[in-house]
Amino acid sequence: MGGGVCGRNNGLTSPLMFNKVLQAVSKPLFSPGWPCLPKWTRPKVLKQLLLYYLSTILSIYSNWIPANSSEAMASSKPAYIETSKKGLLKEKIARAYEILKACTLCPRGCGVDRLSGEKGFCQTGEHAIVSSYSPHFGEESPLVGSHGSGTIFFARCNLLCLFCQNYDISHEGEGVTFSSGEIAKAMLFLQDRGCHNINFVTPSHVVPQILAAVDKAVELGLSVPLVYNTGGYDRAETLSILEGVFDIYMPDFKFWDPKVSEELCEAPDYPEVAQEALKEMHRQVGDLVMDGEGIAQKGLLIRHLVLPEGLAGTGQAMRFLAKEISPNSYVNVMAQYRPCGRASEVHALRRTITQEEYQEAIQAAHKEGITRLDERKRVFLFNWI
Numbered sequence: 001m002g003g004g005v006c007g008r009n010n011g012l013t014s015p016l017m018f019n020k021v022l023q024a025v026s027k028p029l030f031s032p033g034w035p036c037l038p039k040w041t042r043p044k045v046l047k048q049l050l051l052y053y054l055s056t057i058l059s060i061y062s063n064w065i066p067a068n069s070s071e072a073m074a075s076s077k078p079a080y081i082e083t084s085k086k087g088l089l090k091e092k093i094a095r096a097y098e099i100l101k102a103c104t105l106c107p108r109g110c111g112v113d114r115l116s117g118e119k120g121f122c123q124t125g126e127h128a129i130v131s132s133y134s135p136h137f138g139e140e141s142p143l144v145g146s147h148g149s150g151t152i153f154f155a156r157c158n159l160l161c162l163f164c165q166n167y168d169i170s171h172e173g174e175g176v177t178f179s180s181g182e183i184a185k186a187m188l189f190l191q192d193r194g195c196h197n198i199n200f201v202t203p204s205h206v207v208p209q210i211l212a213a214v215d216k217a218v219e220l221g222l223s224v225p226l227v228y229n230t231g232g233y234d235r236a237e238t239l240s241i242l243e244g245v246f247d248i249y250m251p252d253f254k255f256w257d258p259k260v261s262e263e264l265c266e267a268p269d270y271p272e273v274a275q276e277a278l279k280e281m282h283r284q285v286g287d288l289v290m291d292g293e294g295i296a297q298k299g300l301l302i303r304h305l306v307l308p309e310g311l312a313g314t315g316q317a318m319r320f321l322a323k324e325i326s327p328n329s330y331v332n333v334m335a336q337y338r339p340c341g342r343a344s345e346v347h348a349l350r351r352t353i354t355q356e357e358y359q360e361a362i363q364a365a366h367k368e369g370i371t372r373l374d375e376r377k378r379v380f381l382f383n384w385i
Contacts, residue, residue: 076297078225083244084218092241093215096208100126105238106158106204107273122158122205123173129155131166131175133186135195140332140374142288142296143197143227143250150190150224151199152183158205159231161254161265163349167341170202183213184220191224196295197248199227204234207241214245225297228281232274233267239280247298248288249281253321254305256313263346264311278302278325288330288372300325301374305334306361309348315364322369332374333361 083089099105100114110120117125135148143149155175157164168174178186187198203210214226225247232251253274255261261270281300288299302325304317314333321329335358343349365373 078223078247079298080214080218080226080245080247081223084215088244089211089215089218092245093208093211095241096211096238099238100208105207105235107233107235107267107269108158121160122156124156124205127177127179128183128206128209129173129175130178130183130186131155131169133190135190135193136199139199140250140296140301142290142294142301142330142374143199143248145196145293145295147194147196149197149199149227150187150193150195151201151229152186152190154200154202154206156205157202157231159233159265159267159270161231161341162345163264163337163339163341163343165338165340171341180209180212181216183209184216184222187213187217187222188220191222195224197225197227198222199229199250201229202231203228204230204238207238211241211245227296230277232277233265233270234273234277236276236280239277239284243284247285248296248301249285249299250301250303251277251281252303252305253278253317254312256316256320257311260311260313264349275320275324278321282325282329287326287328299330301330301332303332303334304361305337306353306358307337307349308351308353308357310357311348314361315368318365318368318370327369328372329370330372330374331365331370333358333365 080089083092096105097115102111103109103114103120104111106122108121112118112120114120114125119125131153133150133152136151137144137148139149139151153166153169153175155169155173157170160171164170190198200210214222226245227248227250228242228246229250230252232253234251251274254270255264255274256271258268258271262268267273278300285299288301289297291297302321304312304314306312306314318331321331335353338352339350362373365371
């Protein structure tokens with residue numbers, strides 16, 4: 001998913017399926033109206049699903065600390081609280097919604113009037129569509145901590161990578177229409193569950209709706225950092241509106257070669273756009289800063305998904321990060337690519353990456369001067385194709 005979902009969730013399953021499974025086995029926890037489990041036509045997919053949720057449950061039980069414990073949650077107030085007090089948040093909301101009248105929120109620049117129901121590339125009108133919201137334990141360690149990252153997954157996307165692992169959400173739009181008030185309630189639900197942050201996944205096409213929700217949530221007591229979890233296809237002009245709202249930016253840096261990005265997501269300008277977006281994000285929040293418990297408080301965390309046959313351009317991407325952003329950049333070089341969606345249309349994407357390809361990517365990062373890498377156990381999937 002262009003806005004932060006491709007290659008996520010440890011490469012095993014989608015957040016929408018998380019809610020489907022929960023509803024099938026118990027009372028719905030996070031969102032009403034989810035359909036029943038589909039018929040399983042691929043036992044291997046079921047096996048992956050069960051393995052993923054077993055690991056998630058073990059993570060919850062092994063790391064759980066009561067939410068009202070004395071463990072440090074945040075050493076300082078998030079930036080949006082002061083922005084709200086100064087009255088600047090409402091100004092940002094007005095600016096963002098004005099853009100929707102002839103939408104140029106993202107680099108697609110469709111120019112449609114979304115407030116009147118017109119839809120462009122992202123197929124989203126005035127209201128956001130939410131596919132799920134829940135505490136997430138599969139994100140990077142600085143986000144997860146002991147209580148999880150409070151993820152809110154938005155449906156649809158402004159990038160639409162053909163290999164997206166959550167194709168049903170990004171391309172097909174599975175989810176429920178949420179008002180800004182409902183998004184705010186989801187944020188407070190996640191905070192009440194003890195989540196260390198609110199993590200907006202695929203936010204690029206729903207920036208105004210998020211800002212409006214933050215405004216309502218602040219009035220109701222929201223006090224944890226916000227994470228802008230994006231595919232990296234963001235206009236610097238739109239990001240400038242978010243200054244003073246988001247403390248943590250977590251973009252993908254997917255592709256270096258314009259020809260690759262054109263083939264895989266019809267966005268030949270992706271490399272250039274992502275580079276400018278990364279510069280703007282770093283200008284706003286700097287390198288990633290964590291508290292004494294290792295929980296992210298502010299800064300830039302970059303994800304880079306390794307693709308088969310070097311399609312992601314890892315070496316060049318790492319060189320840019322080290323020289324143009326910061327050699328102290330916190331980077332998650334991800335190994336979990338697997339063929340999903342329409343990946344079979346591209347020969348190189350019909351298989352997972354090898355351990356050798358991943359190690360070459362890590363070595364490239366070190367060679368270019370990136371040494372602050374996310375440290376988690378890497379899981380290499382079998383190649384089902």
